[in-house]
Amino acid sequence: MTQGRDDASLRAAARVGQILRGKWRLDRLLGIGGTACVYAATHRNGQRGAVKLLRPEHAGDEEARQRFLREGYVANRVAHPGAVAVLDDDIAEDGSPFLVMELLDGDTLEQRASKRPGHRLTPAEVAFVADRLLDVLAAAHDKGIVHRDIKPENVFLTRAGEVRILDFGIARIHEAQHGPGRLTEVGSVMGTPAFMPPEQALGHTATIDARTDIWALGAVLFYALTGRVIHEADTVNKVLLSAMTRPAPQLASILQGLPSPFCEVIDRALAFQQKDRWQDARSMQRALRAVIPSLPPGMPGLEAAGATALSSTAPALAHDATAAGGRGSRTVALATAFVLLLGAIGATAIIMTRRKAPPVEPAAAAAPPAPPPPTAEPAPAPAASEETVIELPETADTSAPASPAVKSAPQGGSRPTYLGNKKKKKSDSDLNMNQW
CATH class of the missing domain: 3.30.200.20 (Phosphorylase Kinase; domain 1)
Known part of the structure; x- marks a missing residue:
């Protein structure tokens, strides 16, 4: 091989x-x-x-x-x-x-998650991505198109802050499903088992609809939040069997500390029975936007925008400024300019500051210091109370802009991909048989 x-x-x-x-x-x-x-x-x-x-x-x-x-x-x-x-x-x-x-510049969701400890994004980032994906799925479903392969490798985050869905290669168009040239027959299985809802794993092609994509999206959000897939097994057949027979676990049972309403939005998307899920992308999007204000902020600018698009969050995905420091690092902030008077020469410095410790509580007020004698030289500036560094954004290899089709192999083990009656495991060089 x-x-x-x-x-x-x-x-x-x-x-x-x-x-x-x-x-x-x-x-x-x-x-x-x-x-x-x-x-x-x-x-x-x-x-x-x-x-x-x-x-x-x-x-x-x-x-x-x-x-x-x-x-x-x-x-x-x-x-x-x-x-x-x-x-x-x-x-x-x-x-x-x-x-x-289009030649896109950025990362897949899989690649972005792989840069974080535990392969986990912040709840605010996940909510931003989910909102944008639901918008695309709503447009596709309006035209009778079901993607059928929503997974982290098919979600692309550009450096401009856009979220894109890749690879409509196995999408199903409902209005043409009984016409000539139909590519998918009842009983066949197409997609990626780890992100398949029960009806898709069972090969019940006739029942696949918008709610199939909603389940897969819920599985993607579950992965981005927890760093693990819903159905884990050592063979593709075992993953399929689990997808056919086992409901998804409750999100709160895997990841504590999230607001209950947010967990309920994702849990409903992952309901075992189609009738118990969100019935369309827009209803899930409205519910998601309603709970976003309860999420802890994870990146600067990630603020709820009510029922409007979360445009203020775009800079948070433009580049991963905290990837090197992990979840414990503070985001880079621009310190205010200060002026050091050295004799007759004035110099202005603007620095980028990254906090590596919790904010220091302000000291108690003290009496102002006595003025220096008239003949004394200006005192040097006091040392900063926190580490100050120049930090540049993380960049990719500029010689090779990323393609919308580039995929990284899942971290922590291979994720099986299944197409028709063919089974295949991805590796570093054979990335995804469905997408390309």
Whole structure:
């Protein structure tokens, strides 16, 4: 298996520098999945994009080709900024289909969580992400589109503070489910078991609807808050069995200290029976926004905005300023300017301060010091009572902008991915057979 991955990597790398259909030059390999490879690319007019290219060994499979190409049409049909747009599609000279998508800069939710102790985000961050995802899902569900593979690797957080949903490759369009060319039959299982609700794990295709995505979203929020998946097992079959038969645990039983109303929003999304879940994305979004004021702030600017969009939270996801210091670090703040008079020369310094200890209580008022003698030199500034440092935001490798399709392997063990009757475990080089 390792040899096979190595061969696939070599073949994918060999494509770098090629020009597809005389217009898209493949600049850099960004990732390799089970069925496709993703490259940073440049159009002949200078536009940048992410090219997702079906691997040659799958290009002869007509169903794989159809599923691959329909991703672009479905994603664009959602017509929401949170769904990654597909800019172009075509067939390469060797017969391999390819899609051209927006080239995004940032992290998947899986990657962002992996940078935090315990793989956990703050409740305020999770609420922000959930609000934005519910907005995209509401737009998709309005058009009869069910994503069917909502998971941390398919949620992308840009450095501009946007939240995007990736990979509509196995989405289901309800209005066409009985028409010709239907790709999913009753009894088949498509998606990622750790984030599958019971009806999807059981292969009850006819019952899959918007509430299926709501359960998967609840599982993503559960993971982001607790650092663990709902159904844990050492084989994909055991995970599927657990998904089919075992209700999700109550969030408060895993993570104490959260406000009960917030836990109840997520617990209802994870209800075993579809009729007991939120019946649509907008009703869950309204309930979520109502409880946001009760959440402890986790990042600066994370304040509830009532029923309006949480636009004030965008800077919190623009970059992870606390990743290096972990949850105990204070956020970088700009100290006020101060002036040190040294003789006749004035100097102004603006510093970035990170607190590493709880705020120091103000000292009791004391009598003002006696003025210095007229001939004395100005006294030096007192030492700061806290450590002052210059801290720059965490940055990614600027030579390779992140693609919407790049995935990191789950930390703390592999997460099985299941497509049809094929089972596969992700690894560092074979990241996700569903997405690419």
